[in-house]
Amino acid sequence: MIYLQLFFEFAKISLVCVGGGYASMPLIQSSVVDTYHWLTLPEFIDIFTISQMTPGPIGINAATFAGMKIAGVAGAVCATMGFVTPSIFLCIGLAKIIFKYGNLGSIQGILNGLRPAVMALIAAACVSFVLLAVWNVEEMPEDFSSTFDLRGAIILIGALIAVRMKVGVIKVLIASGVAGFALSQFL
Numbered sequence: 001m002i003y004l005q006l007f008f009e010f011a012k013i014s015l016v017c018v019g020g021g022y023a024s025m026p027l028i029q030s031s032v033v034d035t036y037h038w039l040t041l042p043e044f045i046d047i048f049t050i051s052q053m054t055p056g057p058i059g060i061n062a063a064t065f066a067g068m069k070i071a072g073v074a075g076a077v078c079a080t081m082g083f084v085t086p087s088i089f090l091c092i093g094l095a096k097i098i099f100k101y102g103n104l105g106s107i108q109g110i111l112n113g114l115r116p117a118v119m120a121l122i123a124a125a126c127v128s129f130v131l132l133a134v135w136n137v138e139e140m141p142e143d144f145s146s147t148f149d150l151r152g153a154i155i156l157i158g159a160l161i162a163v164r165m166k167v168g169v170i171k172v173l174i175a176s177g178v179a180g181f182a183l184s185q186f187l
Helices: 002-016 021-035 041-053 058-101 105-135 150-164 169-186
Strands: none
Touching: 002 021, 002 058, 021 041, 021 058, 021 105, 041 058, 041 105, 041 169, 058 105, 105 150, 150 169
């Protein structure tokens, strides 16, 4: 039963996931953390982090890692197949439409309308991740000072500066891991 549930849950996410892997993260989080409680938010954040560090599309990686954590190898296969299957059919269908009608204003209007929604999904995920990284909470605390994590804030600010300076993602992730270890020794 869990295998079918994983397949269909990730297929549902894939069907409405517009904007790439990062846009799928809040949808995956909503499903596996909030709705089914298969994972905790910290476990999901770990999966998100590992998904970024491994080669391949982040959404597929996240589906694979989440499925593995939830139901082992078979769960990983079901979640991954669920995430990929609708995309294959949608891509083929949309490619035919765009190649045939892509110059129409209505198609361009639809695509332009989807961009802000995708950014809203990514921003919502970012807020959850910042709350966990800097305040060690899963939702807005009443008193931000009581849960503030100085190490998390230092790493977040350093990583943001590095990204703005166009430092490579791999270097930022490695440096953040090293900084996390070093700061845990001193703070």
